[in-house]
Amino acid sequence: MTSAHALSVIVPTFNEENYIGACLEALLREEELLHEILVVDNNSTDRTVEIVERIAVSHPAVRLVREPTPGAVHARNTGFDAATGDILGRIDADTRVGEGWARTVLDYFGRTDTESVGAVTGLSNSYDSPYRSLKGWYMRRLVSKGLLGNEQRIRNLHGANMALRRTTWERVKSATSVDPGVHEDADLALCICAAGTEIAQLSQMRADVSPRRALTPPGEFSHYLRAGIRTLERHGAMTPQHRRLLRLHWFTHLGAYLAYRPYDPDRHRFTVRRLIFGGPPRTMPVSAAVA
Structure with missing residues (x-):
């Protein structure tokens, strides 16, 4: 280790055989900076476990942990509790961290002027996307205007690209929810803020995520947004402005759905077949039954 801090990265996973290999490959580019990588398997029935175990043979930092209770929040909690580092990174199985990701996290928490910050989150673009360049340009514009990144304090965490101090987790763990109908990353963020601890958004903490x-069909996405309402209501943070923003988010998602529907990421082009029949939807990380 080249830092006074030890960084553990937790990766909850369920049936991610198409993504977990590339996820770990990206992390292992900074293997010398990582204390450990904990892949928490949440009852996968595909080749996810096989792939992780094969990679772990040549990379001892990679460790497989199992959590039988279904739900990303349970896998996350098990990973946080099993980790032995004092900094806990958390990404999704389809995340590919950018160059210098671990160094950015360690350097930030190693500074003497960041002691009030208990968690950090970064910025993400999409891979396998025909709109990657456009999104990257827009994100850089927002950063240059000070609207994203720049170590500004925010009240949210992006579960696909975040890290927190172990002391922060221990402080708020008992307050977090395991309700499958809430957003586990937003709930964690609101618990951290309620404890009087700051969250910073870092411009250089970059990751690429699957688009x-x-x-996700707009109807199913509505369940996801209702989970956002439940999360805010749980913390007494729901306001008319939040409701308007969530409503706008639905229309924004509808536009994205229509834009992505004809695109085949395997063939890297738009097809008539995809336009008519669409592709496989992503299962959202909340329960529609309770959302």
């Missing part, structure tokens, strides 16, 4: 969430 497959855009393929």
Whole structure:
């Protein structure tokens, strides 16, 4: 280790055989900076476990942990509790961290002027996306205007690209929800803020994520948004402005769904077949039954 801090990265996973290999490959580019990588398997029935175990043979930092209770929040909690580092990174199985991701996290928490910050989250673009360049340009514009990144304090965490101090987790763990009908990352963020601890958004903490969430049908996406309402209501944070923003988010998602529907990421082009029949939707990380 080249830092006073030890960074553990937790990766909850369920049936991610098409993504977990590339996820771990990206992390392992900074293997010398990582204390450990914990892949928490949540009852996968495909080749996810086989792939992780094969990679772990040549990379001892990779460790497989199992959590039988279904739900990303249970896998996350098990990973956080099993980790032995004092900094807990958390990404999704379809995340590919960018160059210098671990160094950015360690350097930030290693500074003497960041002691009030208990968690950090970064910025993400999409891979396998025909709109990657446009999104990257827009994100850079927002950063240059000070609307994203720049270590500004925010009240949210992006579960696909975040890290927190172990002391922060231990402080708020008992307050977090395991309700499958809430957003576990937003709930964690609101618990952290309620404890008087700051969250910073870092411009250089970059990751690429799959755009497959855009393929979620608008009806199912409505369940996801209702989970956002439940999360805010749980913390007494729901306001008319939040409701308007969530409503706008639905229309924004509808536009993204229509834009992505004809695109085949395997063939890297738009097809008539995809336009008519669509592609496989992503299962959203909340329960529609309770959302």
